Amino acid sequence: MVLIKAMLALLLALCVEPVPVQFLQRFNRQQTVQRRPGCPQKCRSELCPSIHLLQQCPAGRVRDACGCCWECGNAEGQFCDMNPYAALHGRCAEGLKCRVPPRERSHFLSGAEEETPKPICVCAKQEVLCATDRKTYENKCQLRKAQHGLAQGYNRPTVAHYGPCRSKPVITMGTQHLHILEGSDAVVVCEVTSFPLASIHWRKDGENIFLPADDSNIATQARRGPQRFELSGWLQIQNVGHSDEGVYTCAARNAFGEASASARLQVLRKGSRSGSDQLKKGPYSIIDDEEDGDDEDYEGRSSGHMYV
DSSP: OHHHHHHHHHHHHHHTSOOOHHHHHHHHHHHHHHTOTTOOSSOOGGGSOOGGGGTTOTTOEEEOTTSSSEEEOBOTTSBOOSSTTOOSSOOBOTTEEEEOOHHHHHHHHHTSOOSOOOOEEEESSOOOEEETTSOEESSHHHHHHHHHTSOTTSOOOOEEEESOOOEEEEEEEEBOEEEEETTSOEEEEEEEEEESOOEEEEEETTOSOOTTTTOTTEEEEEEEOSSTTEEEEEEEESSOOGGGOEEEEEEEEETTEEEEEEEEEEEEOTTOHHHHHHHHHOOOBOEESSOGGGOBOTTSSBOOOOBO
């Protein structure tokens, strides 16, 4: 009899033992999810948009705030809703997180700006990669966006390896004809994309002498950017005279090849009518010295613009 009473007392103690706080918190979260404002008690998939209409979503599909229907997700750099219950800007696509940019976050915390910071979609994994289309992508989200942009059945690019694609230089920006008034300053620009980064040299009229040579009025400079794996170079001529007329060539080289482009400089006399007419025309776009058929990378494939 004593043993039975002891067992009953033990069972009673177990029944009245308080429930762990972690269990209550988890239970409350589950109840919150089930009671999202505006969400139906039961998902009715027949009322959702057709999946076929969402196949062309630029950044891919994502579940809506209720977890029921599919919708187009926001791409990298687009505004998004930090609050999962909001429906103002939308939700980020797969692989993207809704974050406040560091600059806006610091201004918001310091009180430098009164406006509410605007979160944007940021790729969760920031790692440069080379795809099978021989293009370099900043991250996997950009590659996924390129994949969604292609038609069904098309040979979509996949990850070849992490890290940039090795390629010969590609000149992506410059000027062709420059009409400069005598006594003014002239600047010739050359932007090169490649990995590894290329070196830039300047020549005049095809001579094998690198500028600035002994010319005190000519200066050359180069620096990285503005894009990753890009080198910006420029040649500046101060107090331009008629002896400075000619064709200036930007030559870029790395271990996998070289590329060059030229700009013609014409000096106009002060006060001449022809000079004023030529100045109104302005500069034109760059002419690449290489022929299209010769623009191949180290594996024999067309290099094109290697940076996306």
